[in-house]
Amino acid sequence: MADARIQVAAQIRRGEPFEVKVIIRHAMETGFRLTDDGKPIARNVIRLVTCHYNGAEVFRAETSSGLSANPYISFFVIARDSGELVLEWIDDTGVKGSERAPVVVAG
């Protein structure tokens, strides 16, 4: 199973913004919870999410424990050429993840 899902609008017209919906599988452990025997559970949240479109950065989010587990973000990107969206993220433990989605621009 992939660690993230990217959903791109079905109809994309050149020069117009299109919606990108992203959901990343991650516990977003806040660091405020305790185990059953009272020990704190170390924080491990996604710190940064970036989205590149044909190599250029189009969106970046600095995230915190304030986002829900399995964080969901939707945002808009302006359509230029057909190509690819690359989503990348990194968490507190340095674990990186990425996911790609094709973009097909009509007209």
Add this chain to the structure above:
Amino acid sequence: MTNPSSWPAAPAYLPRRRAVLAATVALPLASLVPTLAPLTARAEDKPDVAAFKAYVGSRRVSTGRLKLDVPRIADNGNTVPVKIQMIGPFAAGAEVRSVHLFSEKNPVPQMAVFHFPVALPRIELESRVRLAGSQRLMAVATLADGSLHAASADIVVTVSACLDGS
């Protein structure tokens, strides 16, 4: 037989029923006004979100254009849908560069910062957040020309996002 005109006139020192009624209604209202006024004033223009104040500092903030939508009541503080919108078009050089989302009561008050390296004709963002209790949220959009646009939303959270491992 009852004939009102034959009744003795009420002594002048006895307050009339209407006057008494009016007084009982007016008194508590009058005493409420000063306590209500600061509450409503604070709710509208001086939000007490410390992280928001720290970010804004002494800069001027406009309201009205940025929209922050959250449900009025959230059953589960662990996942609360949030929608941020700012309808353009934006003048050249005054596009939205970033949107900050601040919480009044969360242990991490700066919940997220969204950056837009490429200018967009309008901003539409959605996410899901954790909320540690009923509180106020503030969103601030920073434009390329440095101007700030803010929006706030109050939300009642029935079950707070767990902080204590319970």
